[in-house]
Amino acid sequence: MNILLPKTITTAMFGAGTNIPAVDTVIVPNEVEWASGGSFADGTRRTWKGYWYEAVQAMTTGPTNAIEPGTAAAEGYWLKDEGAPTNRMAPFDKYLFTKARRAGSIVYELTPGFVNGAAIYEIEGDNLEITVKDGATDLITPIDIELWEQAPGLWEYLFGELERGTYYALKDIPINPNAKITITISRNNPAIEAAVGFISVGNWKTLLAPLTQASGVQYGVEATTRDYSYSQEYKDGTYIDVEGRKATDINLSCVIDAAEAPSAKLLLEQILGKAVAIEVSELPKYSHLATVGKVTGSVRSVNWPTAQVDLQIKGNV
Incomplete structure (x- = not known):
């Protein structure tokens, strides 16, 4: 694991x-980096420090046209597009x-x-x-x-x-x-x-079974596909299917050496709230048990030699 x-x-x-490049002028739409002192109409889009931002009101003169996107002062002026990083x-x-x-x-x-x-x-x-x-x-x-x-x-x-x-x-x-x-x-x-x-x-970071160098993951690992598609219905009974993004969730239990329980708990704290890569096994037949997502879990001391780690991974789109 x-x-x-x-x-x-x-x-x-x-x-x-x-x-x-940091500012890619080849892709469509072309990236245009924000520069202090410009004239920004409502809806103008600029890139800055890795993301696209959109002006939510006109900023044509100072001091507003010098407000840096992404700063506390930019609230109400620039809106970060979370789904639009730079190329x-x-x-x-x-x-x-x-x-x-x-x-x-x-x-x-x-x-x-x-x-x-x-x-x-x-x-x-x-x-x-x-x-x-x-x-x-x-x-x-x-x-x-x-x-x-x-x-x-x-x-x-x-x-x-x-x-x-x-x-x-x-x-x-x-x-x-x-x-x-x-x-x-x-x-x-x-x-x-x-x-x-x-x-x-x-x-x-690897979670290993006690006394071996093999994966400590127990049989019964569950990989669940998630489809964020939806249907938009109309009054006449027709509808359109709107394709959504896809993700994979994984639930598993892992048996580890009891002495490793504190390290496992620390790892869960370190990755809490972060999107991390997960690989359940390196064997090709388990290649479907890999995803990127947020991890929550628990560490339970089962007996003197072993502990159990239960993980729930919510896959990112």
Whole structure:
């Protein structure tokens, strides 16, 4: 059972190899960064520090046109669009549906400090490459994989329509303050758009069964799909189906060594209220038991040698 304790990604962590600019003027709509002293009509949209903001009243002269979006003074002037991060920052918010997009390939070069892993979700691409370096020295064997999911059977492999893989978990990065992680998602056709919805780097925390190095998760893990679609009905009896976003919730129990109970409780406190990557097992047949969401749970001392951790993960859209 693996939970990624995430690090907050800051502007200073992006390297020159990142190919999505801080202000992306290529995508539609073009990003336009807020600048103090401009003339902003009601409804004007500007980007600032990773998000889109919308003017909720006209600001054409000082001092109102110098009010910085996102500050306490901006209340009543600028409204943050929580579902609209900038193209560069889209994979680093709490949602999976907000995606960074770029024709041909997406490259993120990050120097996050001390981390031992990463998780990448909602990938749209044909190939994934990951390198972790200290200068010119590889800290891990470079990863270069085609993004195809494992076929459930021979018939599907030979005749079915194989799906592309949408997530990847990277573990065992050596602890190094200078580790530079480069993630490249590419298309075979450079004219087709590549995309990624969620990138988290941080430190994997593992809950293990007593006396073994195996997952402590008990059988009976439940993964529940959630569909936020809805129907809009009209007076004449007709209706339209409005497609909504999708999520996966997971409920599980994990048996751990009693001595690890305080650490498990501390981990729950550290991730409370955060969107974190969860991987129940590294085995391919349990690959469906992985999600990103908010975790709540309890730690119960069952007997002298063991404790039980019950987790409820509400998947993010």
